Amino acid sequence: MAWLLAAAALLATALAGRPAGGLLFPRASPSRELQELGGLWRFRADWSPGRQAGFQERWFARPLRQSGPVIDMPVPSSFNEITQDLDLRGYIGWVWYEKEVLVPARWLLPDARTRVVLRIGSAHYYSIVWVNGAQVTEHEGGHLPFEAEVGRFLLGTAGEPCRITVAVNNTLTPYxxxxxxxxxxxxxxMYPKGYFVQNTKFDFFNYAGLHRPVLLYTTPTAYIDDITVTTDLMGNVGLLQYLVSIRGSTHYTLTVTLCDGDGAVAATGDGLAGVLKVPNPILWWPYLTHERPGYLYSLKVSLSAEVDGEILQDSYTQPVGFRTVAVTRNQFLINGKPFYFHGVNKHEDADIRGKGLDWPLIVKDFNLLHWLGANSFRTSHYPYAEEILELCDAYGIVVISECPAVGMRDSINFGNKSLQHHLVVMEELIRRDKNHPSVVMWSVANEPASELPPAAYYFKTVIAHTKALDPTRPVTFVSNAKYDRDQGAPYVDVICVNSYFSWYHDPGHLEVIQLQLNAQFENWYKTHQKPIIQSEYGADTIAGLHSDPPLMFSEEYQSAMLKQYHAVLDRKRTEYVIGELIWNFADFMTGEAVTRVLGNKKGIFTRQRQPKSAAFLLRERYWKLANESSCLASPKYDNVCLPAAQVFKQT
Incomplete structure (x- = not known):
């Protein structure tokens, strides 16, 4: 229990220094209201040579339509593929969004004692926000939420529309x-005067805009600011350590109530910190390891605070999963039992909406994951929407949560300026996702030039910082460097390796895969003595293109490549390989290039989510892996090795 208390304290303390405070996912409660701001916003791109006309002419100071022509733009979505304008599709610079909102009058009453908060789920990449012409916040980073208290900018406007303006810049720099x-x-x-292009070294389209929900929400002026939850097991008792931060009052009482999935009270407590003990808890297990995967309890935190002689009430309910994570030299353990990742890499990507959050697409993807028998995915190559992680918690899908450090291929990317920003990004990511039981590991980068000398200090620092922020989860990054030249590998807990034998290396030569892949695994493990995940492998495949014998880009070639990889993975997963993640779940858009025909085609599904032949091959394998498990979990923490393994049916 001492370790649990220390870990939770470190996690909360490390994240407490940021002035912005907590970043709880907005939930309605008796004391909290939400107002979704999705739908059509006014939109205008700044086509001036320096992209500065919007600031010089103060577009934020008056309705955007008064500054010039505007168009309708759906939010959430990427702006790139909404119109027929090819120039807008590839636009780099500042774009401007605006929406007029009628805020409920009861929020603005002088004696309401109500905070009004504007939250933006994601704006790619740099954003500045105004309310009624007054700047309220700005934020760097395209994949994490940010918010600002805006009540003081709404005083005296009851019954009148509130104008919210967001300027977003998708320009990427070396830092x-x-x-x-x-x-x-x-x-x-050869080029018009002032012509410029945005160069990147990552293989997906640089979609931009307001990608996730924008909303207003309220709390009392004395409120629950943050909740940190960690769990552990001691014998047959589940331990839940909680830490709560309160703002707006120093005179209050706080109670916590833990309920099981049926609403029955499992434990209670009071005060800002404590440990709840639950005898024989139902654990959070991954999909296909338990008849009730993704089991969640609910931790209700209730605040009663005195402010100027008045009693204010606030409540917030945090989903909780009892589970532990550990890593040995050759295993990844969830709840003390070996876990083998058989899953996918994904992208937030689809026709028309780009990276915009889209509920039908999200639910379709989870249905495909279940059909496939996938138990995990990596959020390649950036944090995914909070809504997706909520579903992973509920469905038992294990997540490797990756920050947006992709394309770091030059020495300048490893300087102090980049490092400081990287540390802030990890703080924001962990602050947002720390309570998700589905998140079992942090990934701090994908395919960086980790063989460069500056990478040693850089990744030592980033990984140490991440572990200080969250000592309860292992840390990795995904490498494509040589095993004996990778400067960051000594600092990770799990080795994640990307390789594309017979594709980028020895293209067309399927016969070399097993030899090369076996050598890859042997060299990495002999050098570093850490468990290994094959974090990417695959082949571009044009749906409907067939060739026998199998030739590159045909469906047959993709399937043949996978079979060669699987033969080696089957041997090594009995030793130290702990997972395999196909690249990719679905085809996705990239920048235009002679090697890309409307994007990357390595998906086992098309961009429209139709299966290629490899999807059926992988489905057969993943269900076979699930059913080969000889130690499927029972509902309780103990007696997990059943006499006869339950056979999960493909549905």
Whole structure:
């Protein structure tokens, strides 16, 4: 229990220094209201040569339509593919969004004692926000939420529309995550004057805009600011350590009530911190390891605070899963039992809406994951929407949560300026996702140039910082460097390796895969003595293109490649390989290039979520892996090795 208390205290303390406070997912409660601001917003791109006209002309100071032509833009969505304008699709610079909102009058009453908070789920990449012409916040980073208290900017406006303006800039520099460069092409015999392009070294389209929900929510002026939850097991008792931060009052009482999935009270407590003990808890288990995967309890935190002689009430309910995570030299353990990742890499990507959050698409993808028998995915190559992680918690889908450090291929990306921003991004990511039982590991980068000398100090620092923020989860990054040159590998808990034998290496030569893959695993494990995940492998495949014998880009070639990889994975998973994640779940859009025909085609599903032949092959394998498990979990923490393994049916 001492370890649990220390870990939870470290997690909460490490995240407490940021002035913005907590970042709880907005939930309605008797004391909290939500107002969704999705739908059509006014939109205008700044086409001026320096992209500064919006600031010079103060577009935020008056209705956007008064500054010039505007169009309708759906939120959430990427702006790139909503219109027929090819120039807007590839636009780099500042774009402006605006929406007029009628705020409920009861929120603005002088004696309401109500905070009104504006929250933006994601704006790619840099954003500045105004309310009624007054700047309320700005934020760097395209994949994490940010918010600002805006009540004081609404005083005296009851019954009148409130104007919210958001300026978003998708320009990437060597110091952003992900990084990029702006290249000015100055030969005026070949390019117009002032012509520039955005260069990146990652293989997905740089979609931009307001990608996730925008909303207003309220709390009392004395409120629950943050909740940190960690869990452990001691014998047959589940331990839940909670830490709560309160703002707006120093005179209050606080109670916590833990209820099981049926609403029955499992434990109670009081005060800002404590440990709840639950005899024989139902544990949070991954999909296909338990008849009730993703089992969640609910922790209701109730606050009664005195402010100027008045009693204010606030309540917030945090989903909780009892589970532990540990790593040995050759295993990944969930609840003390070996776990094998058989899953996918994904992208937040779809036709028309780009990276915009889309509920039908999200639910379709989870149905496909269940059909496939996938128990896990990596959030390649950036944090996914909170709504997706909520479903992972509920469905038992295990997540490797990755920050947007992709495309770090140059020495300049490993300097102090990049490092400081990287540390802030990890703080924001952990602050948001720390309570999700589905998140079992942090990934601090994908395919960086980790063989470069500066990478040693850089990743030592980032990984140490991440572990200080959250000592309860292992940390990795995904490498494609040589095993004996990777400067960051000594600091990770799990080795994640990407390789594309017979595709980017020895293209077309399926016969070399097993030899090369076996050598890859042997070399990495001999050098580092850590468990290994094959974090990417795959082949571009044009749906409907067939060839026998199998040739590159055909469905047969993709399936043949997977079979060669699987033969080696089956041998090594009995030793130290702990997982395999196919690249990719579905085809996705990239920048235009001679090697990309409307995007990356390595998906086992098309971009429209139709299966290629490899999807059926992988489905057969994943269900076979699930049913081969000889130690499926029972509902309780103990007696997990059943005499006869339950056979999960493909549905």
């Amino acid at each position: 952003t995550l992900p990084p990029g460069t702006i290249e000015y092409l100055k030969d005026e015999s």
